[in-house]
Amino acid sequence: ASDASAAAQKRWNLSDFDIGKPLGRGKFGHVYLAREKRSNHIVALKVLFKTQLQQSQVEHQLRREVEIQSHLRNPNILRLYGYFYDQKRVYLILEYAARGELYKELQKCKYFSERRAATYVASLARALIYCHGKHVIHRDIKPENLLIGAQGELKIADFGWSVHTFNRRRTMCGTLDYLPPEMVESVEHDASVDIWSLGILCYEFLYGVPPFEAMEHSDTYRRIVQVDLKFPPKPIVSSSAKDLISQMLVKESSQRLPLHKLLEHPWIVQNADPSGIYRG
Numbered sequence: 595a596s597d598a599s600a601a602a603q604k605r606w607n608l609s610d611f612d613i614g615k616p617l618g619r620g621k622f623g624h625v626y627l628a629r630e631k632r633s634n635h636i637v638a639l640k641v642l643f644k645t646q647l648q649q650s651q652v653e654h655q656l657r658r659e660v661e662i663q664s665h666l667r668n669p670n671i672l673r674l675y676g677y678f679y680d681q682k683r684v685y686l687i688l689e690y691a692a693r694g695e696l697y698k699e700l701q702k703c704k705y706f707s708e709r710r711a712a713t714y715v716a717s718l719a720r721a722l723i724y725c726h727g728k729h730v731i732h733r734d735i736k737p738e739n740l741l742i743g744a745q746g747e748l749k750i751a752d753f754g755w756s757v758h759t760f761n762r763r764r765t766m767c768g769t770l771d772y773l774p775p776e777m778v779e780s781v782e783h784d785a786s787v788d789i790w791s792l793g794i795l796c797y798e799f800l801y802g803v804p805p806f807e808a809m810e811h812s813d814t815y816r817r818i819v820q821v822d823l824k825f826p827p828k829p830i831v832s833s834s835a836k837d838l839i840s841q842m843l844v845k846e847s848s849q850r851l852p853l854h855k856l857l858e859h860p861w862i863v864q865n866a867d868p869s870g871i872y873r874g
């Protein structure tokens with residue numbers, strides 16, 4: 595079996611790793627730099643406390659996250675190599691993203707150039723096309739869930755809110771025979787939540803704030819359902835970028851710009867680096 599699939603099946607334990615510096619705190623515990631002793635492979639070890647998982651009733655979510663992320667193989671999706679647990683903790687063996695957390699980078703830069711934003715959005719669209727092709731929806735695309743790899747490429751992490759959707763048609767009616775292709779592949783319909791979130795992310799990359807931000811939750815909720823989309827005069831953003839965002843932030847989910855069409859949009863074609871790497 596390839597080393598990757600062998601890694602997935604091996605029964606890991608803490609003595610397989612040299613633990614390095616803490617990388618920071620996740621929701622349910624700390625993350626450490628670590629090196630697997632036999633292969634010298636550098637990884638990130640996410641340590642989760644069982645008591646906290648139980649209190650927050652997220653065990654099923656964690657199981658789904660592990661099940662989904664361990665099967666995904668894409669350069670813009672953070673790898674989950676395996677997991678193990680002891681009396682008190684669950685350990686996730688994850689890919690180490692050498693350049694850290696995107697949200698910190700966005701805070702530091704305030705907002706990104708159109709070329710950087712387009713390069714990131716295109717790479718995320720390709721990763722989401724891959725996920726949707728496997729009937730996986732992320733459902734939680736936001737700066738906090740994105741990490742930056744050693745070459746500057748984005749990595750979608752934290753599949754805690756992702757779901758595996760089966761074709762509803764199969765459950766809703768007996769025969770598929772009379773359904774046209776686009777309905778049989780109804781994942782597009784469900785997966786369109788990720789298109790909306792990618793549109794929000796694109797706006798936030800360019801303006802430094804999400805489009806429907808408000809002081810009160812109730813105001814944000816109203817602005818979302820009314821799609822109260824406004825583009826501030828500063829920073830100056832091309833009308834092509836605004837056109838793309840306007841085609842993604844559409845209330846009727848089936849009318850949102852499909853991800854493969856996004857990759858053909860002039861703003862992406864003219865600004866995104868095809869490698870998905872922003873070289874500045």
Ligand SMILES: CC(C)NC(=O)[C@H]1CCC[C@H]1Nc1nc(Nc2ccc(C(=O)N(C)C3CCN(C)CC3)cc2)ncc1C(F)(F)F
Nearest residue numbers: 617618619620625638688689690691692694738739751752
């Ligand atoms: C998506 C999810 C929601 N987020 C997380 O899990 C977060 C929670 C804590 C860390 C991160 N998780 C990961 N982080 C990395 N790499 C990394 C992170 C931070 C730095 C960094 O800037 N410092 C150490 C700096 C160095 C300078 N000092 C001053 C501050 C910290 C550098 C590299 N790789 C994999 C993971 C993963 F996901 F596999 F666990």
